[in-house]
Amino acid sequence: MRGKILGFNAERDEGAIGGDDGVRYFFKLHDWVSETSPIEQTRVEFEIRGTTALNVRAEGENV
Numbered sequence: 001m002r003g004k005i006l007g008f009n010a011e012r013d014e015g016a017i018g019g020d021d022g023v024r025y026f027f028k029l030h031d032w033v034s035e036t037s038p039i040e041q042t043r044v045e046f047e048i049r050g051t052t053a054l055n056v057r058a059e060g061e062n063v
Contacts, residue, residue, distance in 0.1 A: 001025075001048050002059060008038040017044060017053050025053040034058045 001019055008015035013029035015038050025048060032038050034057045043059035 001053075002043065002045050003053075005038055005040050005042045005044060007040050017046065017056070019048075023051065025051055027053040027056050032056050034061050 001021065003017045003019040003025065006016040006018050006024070015027055015029075017025045017027060019025055025046070027038075027046070029038070031046075031052075031054050033055055036058060038056070044053075044056050045059050045061075046053040046056040048054070
């Protein structure tokens with residue numbers, strides 16, 4: 001799945017992604033696998049389980 005980070009709360013180590021399918025997905029920092037920090041508006045690729053985003057990474061980055 002692909003989408004865009006809508007926001008990330010560093011104090012709570014969690015964020016939200018707007019999926020290209022129109023669904024909002026949520027992720028925890030431990031599911032962020034890119035070397036860079038999660039930043040709002042970053043395009044991302046991820047796997048889904050319900051409304052949870054897993055193995056979230058910056059789009060085009062091989063991890």
